[in-house]
Amino acid sequence: MIFSYYPGCTLKNKAQDLDRYARLSAEKLGVALEELEEWQCCGGAFSMGRDEIASKLASVRALNAAKEQGRDLVTLCSACHNVLKQANDAMANDADFSLRANNYMQLAAPYRGETQVIHYLELLRDRVGFEALKKAVVKPLTGRKIAAYYGCLLLRPSKVMGMDNPENPRIMEDFLRAIGAQPVTWAMRNECCGGYAVMEDRGLAAQKSERVMDNARDMGAEAIVTACPLCLYNLKKNTLKEGRLPVLYFTELLAEALGVKD
Amino acid sequence: MNKFDKEQILHTSGVNVLKCMRCGKCSATCPSYDEMEYHPHQFVYMVEKGDIEKLMASKSIYKCLSCYACVERCPRGVEPAKVVEAVRLQVIRRQGANHLTPDDIPALLDEDLPQQAIVTAMRKYSK
Numbered sequence: 001m002i003f004s005y006y007p008g009c010t011l012k013n014k015a016q017d018l019d020r021y022a023r024l025s026a027e028k029l030g031v032a033l034e035e036l037e038e039w040q041c042c043g044g045a046f047s048m049g050r051d052e053i054a055s056k057l058a059s060v061r062a063l064n065a066a067k068e069q070g071r072d073l074v075t076l077c078s079a080c081h082n083v084l085k086q087a088n089d090a091m092a093n094d095a096d097f098s099l100r101a102n103n104y105m106q107l108a109a110p111y112r113g114e115t116q117v118i119h120y121l122e123l124l125r126d127r128v129g130f131e132a133l134k135k136a137v138v139k140p141l142t143g144r145k146i147a148a149y150y151g152c153l154l155l156r157p158s159k160v161m162g163m164d165n166p167e168n169p170r171i172m173e174d175f176l177r178a179i180g181a182q183p184v185t186w187a188m189r190n191e192c193c194g195g196y197a198v199m200e201d202r203g204l205a206a207q208k209s210e211r212v213m214d215n216a217r218d219m220g221a222e223a224i225v226t227a228c229p230l231c232l233y234n235l236k237k238n239t240l241k242e243g244r245l246p247v248l249y250f251t252e253l254l255a256e257a258l259g260v261k262d
Numbered sequence: 263m264n265k266f267d268k269e270q271i272l273h274t275s276g277v278n279v280l281k282c283m284r285c286g287k288c289s290a291t292c293p294s295y296d297e298m299e300y301h302p303h304q305f306v307y308m309v310e311k312g313d314i315e316k317l318m319a320s321k322s323i324y325k326c327l328s329c330y331a332c333v334e335r336c337p338r339g340v341e342p343a344k345v346v347e348a349v350r351l352q353v354i355r356r357q358g359a360n361h362l363t364p365d366d367i368p369a370l371l372d373e374d375l376p377q378q379a380i381v382t383a384m385r386k387y388s389k
Contacts, residue, residue, distance in 0.1 A: 014376040017339040044382030045328055050276045055385060080376050156330035157341075166334050192293045192329035199362065199370055199383035200324055201297070206328075208293055229376040237374055 001126060002072045003118075004066040005033035008080035015077065015229035021136040021251035022076050022120055023172040024260040029128050029136055033074060036065050042083040045196070050090075053100050059087035060101050064111040070118045074123055076100040076251070078228035081119045082161065088113045089160045119154065120251070121171050121227065122163060130178040138259040140180025146253070147184045147221035147245075148172030149212065151231045152192050166190065172225070179257035181201065186213040193234040206238040213239040267314045267352055275348035279310040281338045288342040298322040302332045302342035314352075323350040324361060324387065326381055328364035355389050362387035 011019035026033050040058035047055045055228055063084060066073035075081035083090070090097045092113025102110045113153045124133055150169055158166035169190065173183035194205025194243055216224050223246045226232050255261040272279070282303070289301035300308065300322045302369045308317055317323065326346045353359055362383055370380075 008378075009381065010376045010378040016373060017376075041377075041381055043385045044380075045379050045385050047346035047351075047385060048328075048344045049274045049351050051274050052351070077378065079382065104329065152331070153328070156334045158334060189285045192327050194293075195329065196379050196382035196386060197294075197325070197327055198375075199379055200387065204297055204325070206292065228378075230378045230382070233374055233376050233379065237372070 001030065001036060002032040002071060003123070004069055004071040005035045006039055006062050006073055006075050006080060007035060008075070010076045011077055015249070017077060018227070018251055021249065021255035021261065022261075024100070025193065025251060025254045025258050028258045028260050029133070034071075036062055036073075039065070042080045043140065044079050044083070046083045046086040050094065050097060053097065053104070056087045056090065056097070057101060057105065058210045059084050060091060060105065060111060062128045063088050063091070063113075063115045063117070064105075064107055066115045067111060068108075072118055074118055074120060075111045076120045076227065078151060078153040078226075079230065081117070083153065084117050086160055088115060088117055103127070119163060119227070121154075121175060124175060124178075125171055130174050133175075133178045135223040137179055137257045139257055141176075141253060141257055142180050145184050145218035145220055145222050146176050146181045146224040147186055147219065147224045148176060148189060148250075149216070149224050149226045149231060149235075150190045151226065151228050152195070154227060155190055161179065172250065176225070176253075179253060181253065182220040184216065184219050186215050186219040186221070188212045194238065195230055195234070196240065198234060202238065205234050209234040210240060213244060217243055217245055221245060223248055225253060264386070265312070266313070266366040267318070268309060268312045271309055271314065271345065271348040271352055274351055275341075275344040276343050277306075277341055277348075279306050279340070282306045282310070282340045283338055287335055287337065288354070291331045291335050293329060293331065294327055297325045298347065299379070302346065305345045305349065306340060306342050317349045318353050322346075323353060326350070328386065350386070353387065354387065360388035
């Protein structure tokens with residue numbers, strides 16, 4: 001199985017663990033992730049303005065590069081996944097935006113949203129399969145109680161993201177079961193950590209993150225897993241030290257279970 | 263009021279504000295509710311009425327986290343976050359109106375701050 005891969009800016013810097021453990025695990029599972037050449041930063045957030053064109057072009061270039069390679073495009077960072085999916089949807093369904101973007105880019109062939117963008121979790125669920133993953137596990141995380149934190153960007157807007165039920169998702173819980181861990185049931189798993197507001201109002205982000213952390217702890221989790229570098233940052237840096245659970249990338253647990261964590 | 267503001271905001275957001283039935287679910291689910299002077303449902307009906315200057319002058323436009331909770335949970339598919347975004351764009355697209363500039367960034371850095379936070383804030387708070 002060969003896929004094009006879009007790591008994104010943060011995975012090359014502060015979130016190198018998210019990327020590294022994903023690559024090691026993919027290799028173990030027989031999945032080849034080929035990083036796109038010359039990808040550009042997605043911008044971190046999809047601009048909801050329909051008349052915003054330039055801020056979406058980096059995503060369109062990445063989507064078109066995967067199309068030209070004839071491959072599905074795997075993402076890992078929640079924000080990149082959200083931005084690429086929404087840009088792709090706009091290229092397929094917003095005629096005005098698609099026309100303007102294609103008119104500017106003058107690609108060999110117009111891009112109309114043909115690339116299929118799949119998150120690494122979807123790769124595990126839909127291509128590798130959680131049953132096959134379970135069989136590949138050499139060090140099951142037996143007895144480890146983990147809170148799967150989706151945050152906002154993996155699930156919403158669900159009509160575009162289409163990963164799972166936005167209010168009652170199970171993909172991360174099923175992933176945790178496949179690697180032998182015990183997912184915790186908790187309410188705040190799809191609520192916001194405060195996100196980029198940390199740049200504008202650290203107190204607001206702290207308030208949101210603390211609610212997430214408190215709920216995971218109250219429900220008996222010993223750690224939280226996420227796919228988002230900004231969620232990880234907010235939960236680790238903007239919560240009270242007392243009672244703070246470890247926050248990990250889901251790929252770190254995956255690599256541990258597959259015996260490839262260095 | 264500037265009559266172009268409403269027209270531009272409706273165009274940019276692509277939202278049909280007339281679909282709103284005032285149930286308030288968007289504001290009830292908004293994680294920034296307590297921080298906002300005007301709440302998501304108010305953005306929708308104030309744009310409908312053309313009462314836009316107050317929105318444009320309010321810090322509320324910088325409190326939306328783009329979490330899509332209101333978009334997901336609106337029973338009428340109104341997508342209030344897109345209205346908030348369009349009002350913010352209407353402000354920051356003006357000359358000299360960026361809310362965050364590259365010069366502001368160094369003071370906000372710490373050793374663990376992910377690039378994602380910086381690029382997202384720049385995208386949301388400046389043109």
